[in-house]
Amino acid sequence: MQRWVGHADLDAFYASVEQRDCPEYRDRPVVVGAQPGHRGVVAAANYRARTFGIHSAMPIAEAYRRCPNAVYLRPDMDKYARVSREIFQILETITPVVEPVSVDEAYLDLTGLEKLIGPPEVIGSEIKRRILEATGLTVSVGIGPNRLIAKLGSEHRKPDGLMVVFPDQVLAFLAPMPVANLRGLGRQTQKIFAGLGIRTVAQLRALPPGYLEEHLGSRAAVSFHNQALGIASAEVVYGRGRKSISKETTFEADVREHDILQDTLHKLAAEVAARARREQLSGAVVTLKIRFTGFETHTRQRKLPAPTHDERVILREAWALFNQGNLPRKPVRLIGVGISDWQQTETEPMQADLFDQPQKREIDDRLLETIDKVAGRFGKGMLQLGCKKEARGRDSS
């Protein structure tokens, strides 16, 4: 049976949601992110704003310099999360196999739906129609024999596009594309390609075997060779998409005080943990991200003996990473924490803890459940677990 993979990607998601809710923004450039005059970056820019060269992750000051007349909005993550859930529910009316990549992007396994809905073009229009009708938002959809082609397809006709690439069209579809569109192409690799005069996938494909390996190493060479031929995985895994949950915050002014840093981490850890519990995930790796004055950014990771979705554990580990991560002692501009490496606690053998009593674990579970319920009814942050500040004070001299 012909495999069909779909890739659905909302167009300028945050900005589009804001525009939908505020018709007066309709014909204006809209930038969601930090407020100009403050610090931080662009989270999303609508297509109008993009004509000014504004793109996500650009420092907000730079965006403002390019287009002072744009509408600048602070992100309303709760609202986007609500809309996102709605969209994923719609996607699941098309196929049960939906793999989220982020709040506004997903892969879909569309194999075998021809008899149910119709040929790929019809499935694609159906996805677009259902999302537009229910949410008023446009989505770009790419459909192809594997993930790579689906993803490149959705990018190809953005915004509000639909692109179906049949297996026999794959090579022709890829040929004129700039190599920069391929996956796993970092700045360094891009430089190497530029140095070799390789601009398009067709040129890449025409290289003699072994040539690429010499310049990029064998792993990258194999990857690009496969991509140039349109070879990629067609596997879509339900729910797998999210690889990590993380939260970060940029301070208005650089922070040195450990108390403030720890309290901030506490809040972020609570949000990460609550999110993990909502999605029924437990992570075995805790990551601390920290950016110092001057944009110098570090991450530190620690693998836990057992996966967690408890903010107390996440905070404890993150704080230990902060203190023992051999980090420079400079004022902190941004701090963030995340968990990843999902593990199923029940099926794998697990090293038990001498002091961990099953009754206590039950109490903990109930406690966390209660916190989530309170947050659901009265809003986030109403109830937070006190975390013992065991490690505070050490190294703070």
Next chain:
Amino acid sequence: MRIRAERDDLADVLTRAGRAVGTRSALPILQGLLCDVSGGTLRVTGTDTEITIETALDVEVLEEGRTVVPAKLVAEAVRKLPAGAVSFSTSDGEVEITGNGPRFNLREFDANDFPDVGGDSDAGSGVEMDGEALIAALNQVGIAASNDDGRPTLTGVLFETESDHLRLVATDSYRLAVRDVPGVAGVDTTLIPYRALKEIGRTIGADKVSMAIAERKGSFVSDRGRMTARVIESSFPNYRQLLPDEYPSRLTINRDALLEAVGRASLVAEDHIPVRLSLGSGGVELSVSRQDVGGETEYIEAVYEGEDMVIAFNTRYLTDGVASMKTENLLLETINPLKPGLLTAADDPSFRYLLMPVRL
């Protein structure tokens, strides 16, 4: 200051004190060793503020004084000089180290910047103990101490007095080691980082070592020097509740046979894969299997009293416990596959190693 000393003696006191100097200290001064000469004695101090090691050497004093010199460099420089007498003197912000020709000139740190890390004003004479026995006991319990600085309490060894003798306890929450040291009495309950304690043997180990606790510091003194460590100020978990008086099942097994068998199982195990012990009358079957790799199985004859049971342990934790007991036969006592098992030497109950199983 100006002194003269034998190369090997000088290198020795510098190297031993230097073991307290951290490799990644934030303050440059902590990369240095304080050398203090007065009354015919050179006193060398190294510290990372958590652990301090002081050594002393009688030297020929030409001029008293103090300086702080880069620890690693000075110790190596002295060591690499030709054998014989070495002279060590300061002038104009430099330390000159010479001996039979070569001359090092090294920048000194300002001795006034060196942190005040205690010195000689220790209260009390302390509790004296046999140095060798203490170091052996520390090595035994130390295997169970955690090196996860995120949980400082578990990185320590608990010292406490149990009826008439000293007891040492350490746990990383997966295993717990308890060592009774007979003949030592009067030690106050305290928790000291194992990271510090393991330096005792390497730096100040001697026939007699005395221990004192004062001002939130534990210090160990011998005729070779002093090691002082900041105590961990949190309460040690209640370990006693984990040690029942009796176990319903008991395996008596040859220690070397078990150690070798677990060693073979470990080849396959790695990571978090446990080794399964099927306990039954006549002996124990060890087996390990790992997806995508394969497995290993073997049977060891042994004496088993109790109900048949399959219990699984992390191979590294099991290896640590078995290896730490130098004896002919071991006892492995168990309750059920979810409760901790207890390892002891059949002929010596002074060391107990409690091990939490892996839930299958």
